[in-house]
Amino acid sequence: MVGIWTDITFYLCAAIAVFSGWRVFRTDSMVRASFLLLISFLAVGVIMLLLAAVYLGTALFFMMAVEMMVMALFMVMFMMNPAGLNPMNMVHQPWVAALLGFAVFTGLSLVAVYGEFPANPAPADLDPVRSLGRELLGDSMLVFESAGIALLATMIGTVVLSSHRGRYGPANEGSEPPGLDPGGPPAKSAAQKQQQREEQKEQEEDKQDHDQ
Amino acid sequence: MAVSLWQRLAARASVPVFVASGKDEPDEIQDMLWQTGRIKLVFTPRHASLLVVTGQIPVEQSQSLAIIHDQLPHPRATLWCGGQPCFEFIAAKRAPSPQTLVASAEDLPQRIKETQKQLLSGKRQSEPDLNPDRPPAPWQGKGDHGQGGEGMMGGKPYGRPMAMMEADLRDGLMLDALEFSVGPFYHGLPAGLMASVSLQGDVILKWQVESPPFPTALPSVFVRALHQDTPLADLEIWRVRVHLQRLARMMALDGLDCAAVRTLRLAGPLPCITQAGLGALQKQVGSLEKHLRKRGFFALGAGIGELDAQQANLMGGYVGRACGMQEDARSTSKPYQALGFTVSCQDKGDVQSRRLQLFAEVHQAIALAAKAGREEVMLTHEEIETPVGRLTKRQAPKDHSEMLQSLLPGMEWREALMTLASLPVAGATREGGWQ
Amino acid sequence: MILNELLLPIFVVLITLILGAGVVDYLHHATSALGKQMSLRRSLNPLAPLYRLGLALSQQSVITEHPDRLNLRLAPALYFALAALGLAVVPWSADFIPADLVTGMVLWGAVEVLATVVIFLCGWSANAHLPLLGAYRYVSLGLSYMLVSMFVLIGVALPAESLQLSAVVESQREIWNVLRQPMGLPLFLIVGLGLTFWGPLDFASSPDLDRGISADQSGASRLVWQLARYAMLVAFSFMAATVFLGGWLGPWLPGPLWLVLKATLVLLILLWMGHNLPVMTPDKFISVAWVLLLPLSFVDLIWAGALALW
Numbered sequence: 034m035v036g037i038w039t040d041i042t043f044y045l046c047a048a049i050a051v052f053s054g055w056r057v058f059r060t061d062s063m064v065r066a067s068f069l070l071l072i073s074f075l076a077v078g079v080i081m082l083l084l085a086a087v088y089l090g091t092a093l094f095f096m097m098a099v100e101m102m103v104m105a106l107f108m109v110m111f112m113m114n115p116a117g118l119n120p121m122n123m124v125h126q127p128w129v130a131a132l133l134g135f136a137v138f139t140g141l142s143l144v145a146v147y148g149e150f151p152a153n154p155a156p157a158d159l160d161p162v163r164s165l166g167r168e169l170l171g172d173s174m175l176v177f178e179s180a181g182i183a184l185l186a187t188m189i190g191t192v193v194l195s196s197h198r199g200r201y202g203p204a205n206e207g208s209e210p211p212g213l214d215p216g217g218p219p220a221k222s223a224a225q226k227q228q229q230r231e232e233q234k235e236q237e238e239d240k241q242d243h244d245q
Numbered sequence: 246m247a248v249s250l251w252q253r254l255a256a257r258a259s260v261p262v263f264v265a266s267g268k269d270e271p272d273e274i275q276d277m278l279w280q281t282g283r284i285k286l287v288f289t290p291r292h293a294s295l296l297v298v299t300g301q302i303p304v305e306q307s308q309s310l311a312i313i314h315d316q317l318p319h320p321r322a323t324l325w326c327g328g329q330p331c332f333e334f335i336a337a338k339r340a341p342s343p344q345t346l347v348a349s350a351e352d353l354p355q356r357i358k359e360t361q362k363q364l365l366s367g368k369r370q371s372e373p374d375l376n377p378d379r380p381p382a383p384w385q386g387k388g389d390h391g392q393g394g395e396g397m398m399g400g401k402p403y404g405r406p407m408a409m410m411e412a413d414l415r416d417g418l419m420l421d422a423l424e425f426s427v428g429p430f431y432h433g434l435p436a437g438l439m440a441s442v443s444l445q446g447d448v449i450l451k452w453q454v455e456s457p458p459f460p461t462a463l464p465s466v467f468v469r470a471l472h473q474d475t476p477l478a479d480l481e482i483w484r485v486r487v488h489l490q491r492l493a494r495m496m497a498l499d500g501l502d503c504a505a506v507r508t509l510r511l512a513g514p515l516p517c518i519t520q521a522g523l524g525a526l527q528k529q530v531g532s533l534e535k536h537l538r539k540r541g542f543f544a545l546g547a548g549i550g551e552l553d554a555q556q557a558n559l560m561g562g563y564v565g566r567a568c569g570m571q572e573d574a575r576s577t578s579k580p581y582q583a584l585g586f587t588v589s590c591q592d593k594g595d596v597q598s599r600r601l602q603l604f605a606e607v608h609q610a611i612a613l614a615a616k617a618g619r620e621e622v623m624l625t626h627e628e629i630e631t632p633v634g635r636l637t638k639r640q641a642p643k644d645h646s647e648m649l650q651s652l653l654p655g656m657e658w659r660e661a662l663m664t665l666a667s668l669p670v671a672g673a674t675r676e677g678g679w680q
Numbered sequence: 681m682i683l684n685e686l687l688l689p690i691f692v693v694l695i696t697l698i699l700g701a702g703v704v705d706y707l708h709h710a711t712s713a714l715g716k717q718m719s720l721r722r723s724l725n726p727l728a729p730l731y732r733l734g735l736a737l738s739q740q741s742v743i744t745e746h747p748d749r750l751n752l753r754l755a756p757a758l759y760f761a762l763a764a765l766g767l768a769v770v771p772w773s774a775d776f777i778p779a780d781l782v783t784g785m786v787l788w789g790a791v792e793v794l795a796t797v798v799i800f801l802c803g804w805s806a807n808a809h810l811p812l813l814g815a816y817r818y819v820s821l822g823l824s825y826m827l828v829s830m831f832v833l834i835g836v837a838l839p840a841e842s843l844q845l846s847a848v849v850e851s852q853r854e855i856w857n858v859l860r861q862p863m864g865l866p867l868f869l870i871v872g873l874g875l876t877f878w879g880p881l882d883f884a885s886s887p888d889l890d891r892g893i894s895a896d897q898s899g900a901s902r903l904v905w906q907l908a909r910y911a912m913l914v915a916f917s918f919m920a921a922t923v924f925l926g927g928w929l930g931p932w933l934p935g936p937l938w939l940v941l942k943a944t945l946v947l948l949i950l951l952w953m954g955h956n957l958p959v960m961t962p963d964k965f966i967s968v969a970w971v972l973l974l975p976l977s978f979v980d981l982i983w984a985g986a987l988a989l990w
Contacts (some may be wrong), residue, residue, distance in 0.1 A: 064804055065748070071797065088843075091783040094790035099826070102797050106819050109804070109812070110421065110446060162782050162843060188827075192970050254734025257727075261735075282718050289810075289890040291742060291898040294735075318740035318898040365738060425809045433888055447817055447962060499958035500879070500887050503715030510717065545958050658813065659961050662888045 043083055050076035058124055063108040071101040088162045252365045259285040260361040263293035263317070265310055266436035267300030267328050268459045274299045274326060274350050276490060276509050281354045288432045290316040294364065295357055301328035305456070306429050306437070311375040313430055320364040320371035326353055422450055429456065433498060433662045435671045438646060449661055452653040457646040458671035467631045471638050474623040477580055481614035485526075486512045487632035488563075488603045488610070495600065495666045496537075499545065504537060523615040530611065534604050546596030549656075550664030556652065557594050560645055562634035564668060567602035568594035574630035580622045584613055599667040633669035644672035689778030693767050697760070700914030701907050703944075705729045708951055715955050736906075739899035748805035755802035756901070759908035762798060763915040766791040770918045771846045773928050773935035784845040785833050788919060792829055792875055795912065796822045799877065799884055802905065803893035814892020818877060818884035821962055824969035825881075829871040831977035832864050835984035836923045849927035856926040860987065863980040865924040867973060872916040872950060876909055879954030886959050913950065917943040 053072040060066050074097035081090035124130070169177050262284055264275045278284050278297070287293050290313050302310050310331065314323060323330075326347040347356050363369035428439035437459030443451035464483045469475050489512035496505035511529055537543065552560070557568035565572050566588065573588045575581040589605050591598035627637060634642030645668065653661045706729045713723030722728075743749075769784035771777040781787055796819055803815025837843050839860065840851035848857075858865045870881070877884040885892040897905055921927060921942035928935030960968070 062748075065751075068751075068797065068801065087781070087783050088786065091781075091786040091790055095786070095793040098790065098793040098797050099823070102793070102800065102819060103823070105797075105800065105804075106816070109816050160782075189970065189974075192824075192966070249738070251734040251737040254731050255738045256734075258731035258735040280716075282722055288887060289895045291896055292891070292894075292902070294739060316742070318742050320738075320740075423809065423813075432890065444813070446820070447813070496958075498887055500882060501956075501958050503712060503955050506716040540957055542958055545961060545964070549961065657962060659886070659888045659959075660963070663961070 039083055043080060046076040046079045046083075049073070050080070064105050067101045067104045067108070071097055074101075085161055088165050252367075256362050256365045259283050260295060260357055261285045261287045261293045262295045262297050262357060263287055263290045263313070264297045264299060265302070265313060265430045266459070267298060267302040267306075268437070272436075272461075272490060272494075274353065276493070276512070277350060278354065278357075280506055280509055284354055284357055290314075291318065293317055294321055295360060296321065296323045297326060297353070297357065298323060298328060298330075299326050300459075302331045303459075304331065306439075307331040309429055309439070314372070315374045315376055315378075320369075322360050322364055322369065322372055324353070324356060324360060326350060421445070426455065429458075434458070434665060435461075438670065440649070444658065447657040447659070449653050449656055449658065452650050452661075454646045454650060457644050460644065460672045460674040461633070463631055463633070463636070463641065463673040467629050467636055470624055470626065470629050471636065472625070474625050476617070477584075477622040477624045478614040478618040480624065480629075481610040481617065484610040484632045485607050485614070488607050489530075491632075491666075491669075492600070492603055492607075495663070496542065498662060498666050499542065501537075501540075501542065504533070504542075508533060523611055523618070527608065527611045527615075530604070530607055543597050543600050546598075546600055546663060546667070549596045549660045550599075550652075550667065552594040552652070556648060559648065560634065560668065562630070562642070562669065563602050563606055563632070564594075564599060566606075567591045567599040574626070574628040574635050577628065578624065578626045580617075580624045581613075584616050584620075584622065586613065596663050596667045631673070633671075633673055636673070642669065642673040645670050689768065692772070693764050693778055696918075697763055697767060697911040697914055698907075701910035702729050704910040704913050704947065704951075705732065705906075707947065708954070711951055712955055733903070736899055736903035741899035741901045742896070744806050744808050744896050747807045751801045751805035752901075755798050755805065756904040756908045758798045759795065759802070759905070760911050762791050762795050763908065763911040766912075766915040767918055769845050770915075770922050770939075771849055771927060772939055774846075776936070777846055780844065780846055783843045785837055785843040785848070785923075789830060789833060791915075792871070793826060795875055796826075799893065803884065806893070806896050808896045810889050810891075810895040811893045814884045814886070814889050814895070817886075817889075817892075817962060821881075821883050821965055821969075822874060824966060825871050825874040825973065828867055828969070828973050828977045831974075831981045832867045832871070833923070835861055835864055835977075835981045838984045838988040841988075845922055845927075848923055849929060852926040852929060856924065858924040861980055861984050863976055863983070865920065867977055867980060868920055868924065869946070869949065869953070870973065872913075872920060872946075873953065875916055876913045876950075878913065878950060880957040880960050881965070882954075882959050883962065883965075888959075913947065914943070917946040917950070920946045 050073045053069045053076070057066050057069045057073070060069060075094060078090045078093035078097070081093060084090075260283065262278060264278065264286060266272065266275060274297075275286065279286050290296065294317065296314055296317055298310065314321075322345065324345045324347055327350070330346070345356065345360060347353050360369065364371065423444045424441065425444075426439065426441040428434050429437045431438075434440075435458035438457065439455040441451075441453045441455055442449060464487070466475060466479050466483050470480060489508050493505040493508040493512070496502075496508060511526060511533070552564065552568055554568065554570075557565045557570060561572065567590075569590050569592050571588045571590060575586055576588050586609075589602070589609060591602045591605075629636045631642060636642060649665070649670065652664070656664065706726065709728060709732075710723050714720075743752075766788055768779040769777075769781055769787055771780070799822075800815045800819045803811040803813075803818070806812070836848055836857055839857070840848040842848070851857075852860075873879055873881040883892075885894045889895065894902060894905065918939065921939060925942040925946070926938075927942075928939045930938035933941075
């Protein structure tokens with residue numbers, strides 16, 4: 034009884050994952066694409082739950098949700114108007130991508146079909162969450178904790194840098210990057226360089242006009 | 246049409262109303278509706294079932310009003326109070342809808358409830374759209390994916406250009422800008438102010454004033470004091486009212502609806518504050534201020550919307566005093582000096598100090614009114630300090646919307662609206678026109 | 681068997697959310713009317729939520745120009761579904777738990793994050809300025825309190841030595857977490873305000889944006905969004921009552937009743953904050969979240985860890 038339901042859930046989730054993964058490349062909006070990818074990942078998360086990877090499956094839900102949300106946020110930032118609701122072409126170099134995708138698929142399928150997997154059944158009373166916790170906070174504790182603290186420090190650093198206080202002094206007072214040499218003139222931003230180039234161009238054109 | 250159960254239930258709910266204020270209209274009506282039970286003022290026309298137009302809408306803005314009208318969900322109706330309907334210009338060819346003119350503001354709550362009942366029971370037809378319901382710029386899909394242009398982007402599929410990058414004012418990061426226009430009936434702006442705005446995220450890049458706010462009507466008592474003897478207590482009581490109304494609007498913008506309504510209650514409906522009630526009012530304002538201080542109403546404005554000396558000087562009035570300028574027309578008049586008037590000031594020119602200054606002036610004005618009332622002090626002076634700036638025989642408080650163009654860019658949207666609410670941007674007219 | 685194990689839990693969760701949403705609506709408007717000193721009789725009328733329901737259902741549901749229709753329709757349903765998912769892991773008594781997941785706490789974390797996605801979708805899909813701005817602002821600020829939420833929840837899991845909510849409740853038999861970790865509940869309430877964009881953290885539908893993501897909703901579509909938001913408030917209250925106020929534990933009364941009482945208390949605190957605290961400005965909130973709340977949540981976690989070792 035339970036077995037049938039597990040099978041049905043598996044096939045359903047697998048179908049959802051594949052279908053929404055395919056739609057990622059067929060949709061015409063960045064926001065839709067990132068959330069379709071999220072749906073695909075969520076379906077994979079459910080499959081992981083079925084595989085008794087309870088913690089990893091649930092953690093996948095919120096990790097992927099944050100990731101896709103941040104991705105969509107950046108898209109809106111860069112494409113505020115009209116935030117990806119104007120249709121646009123979502124694919125680059127489709128042929129290269131198709132070939133690569135086919136190659137990877139073939140490789141993985143070959144591994145799945147012809148690979149020999151170790152027959153190492155887990156004990157029936159194994160508590161996956163507890164054993165994962167023992168692994169993370171046992172022998173590998175130093176690695177995981179240092180990675181975690183480094184990530185957190187990075188996050189805090191990013192927020193400090195991007196806050197109102199700005200990268201180089203109060204942000205709303207107009208910020209200037211530091212000089213390239215100590216005490217030298219401030220390095221120019223891309224926008225300023227662009228402006229300078231345009232001014233030079235105009236000057237040259239003026240000169241040409243003048244010469245003529 | 247049979248009346249469904251839902252409609253019968255709906256007839257007993259509070260009526261959601263969107264108010265569009267027109268010219269020469271003191272916000273009295275809006276404030277009155279705010280305090281009335283069974284009527285709910287809403288911020289956006291989509292949530293309303295009735296549109297209440299107060300005062301006269303200029304012909305230039307009637308198209309904007311028509312757009313607001315069409316945004317109301319069916320069933321909807323329009324009530325006109327204190328002005329003539331202006332939809333004939335637009336809907337001349339369409340079937341005229343029944344026009345509801347409300348003669349006096351006192352009738353308005355009753356008429357609102359009646360109209361809502363009629364709408365829900367089907368006795369009154371919902372008003373049809375004034376503008377044709379079609380996209381302002383039709384679909385022009387072209388390109389491989391209908392993206393409206395060559396390559397990945399470009400073109401104007403819905404009549405809106407794909408935005409191009411603009412450098413952030415704050416750190417030079419190139420991000421997309423969002424351009425749109427707000428007003429003239431946006432609830433967070435003074436009535437009539439229309440601006441085209443360019444936003445990057447929440448940060449305002451550009452604020453271009455398209456049309457200045459409608460001048461507000463100055464209470465006639467201030468104008469009278471220019472020419473003839475006027476009880477000084479009346480002037481100060483009106484100052485209390487106008488300041489409290491301004492504070493209430495700021496609270497509503499901060500989501501403090503309860504405190505806002507309580508503040509309006511204190512300002513009272515017209516024949517408002519009596520001499521006898523001044524002592525009690527002083528106490529109530531004091532406790533309101535304490536309540537707000539504890540909940541961070543003042544601290545929220547710290548560092549927001551700081552004016553420099555020149556801008557503060559231009560604005561004058563309480564804005565100048567919040568910036569530390571000892572300027573007050575009252576200090577040059579003898580009756581005020583006799584009452585022991587001293588100018589009170591704040592030191593920073595931000596929203597916080599303007600809020601504190603308004604409360605300080607309310608307290609001061611109540612004390613002055615009480616004292617002047619007891620001694621029956623009369624006043625005529627060629628310079629009157631009104632709640633919105635200085636008034637002389639030749640000059641009324643001026644419109645300051647031009648200043649916004651340099652003041653607002655660089656602020657976040659919320660900060661900009663808080664700043665706007667704390668400034669007397671609109672110019673003033675005498676009740677019934679200045680000239 | 682199917683009836684008891686499958687249908688009853690689903691039924692209980694849905695009924696709690698729908699009835700709870702009605703109660704939230706009633707309490708919200710009643711407390712607001714009391715704060716405005718309106719007439720007592722009208723503000724306490726128990727039928728008022730029904731009147732508002734009637735009004736919403738007799739209004740037209742306006743559609744904006746060229747919206748993303750699928751997501752516009754889906755967003756409220758998904759938000760409600762997330763509330764149901766969150767409520768499903770809450771234990772009602774020792775033996776009635778709709779979904780007793782070993783990783784209940786992690787699932788709740790996922791619900792919080794997925795809610796951000798759904799709220800963003802709701803604002804984005806309307807294809808209008810104000811909803812988009814509300815959604816955008818909400819997401820960019822939402823990530824600041826998400827971290828606080830994680831640390832607070834880990835702190836609660838420490839004494840229970842489990843991520844399972846029934847174990848968390850069991851660990852509070854001697855002393856509730858609200859006393860054991862005094863900073864936990866206040867921090868978690870702030871998370872709740874953010875999750876339901878309520879009161880001081882109402883960035884998605886703040887008054888300065890003309891109600892932001894709700895600015896272009898009307899009639900039935902506004903009703904379902906409102907319903908989902910109230911349901912999320914209910915789910916959050918139950919979760920807060922479970923992890924900090926000892927859940928169904930309590931003398932004399934039956935367990936489920938205790939749970940409901942405690943959840944109502946949390947709900948009332950949230951509503952009070954909504955009426956009495958001003959909406960924060962985004963810039964100030966970012967500072968507060970990273971400079972004050974995040975370090976406080978560290979202290980809370982260290983405190984919880986030290987207690988668990990001791």
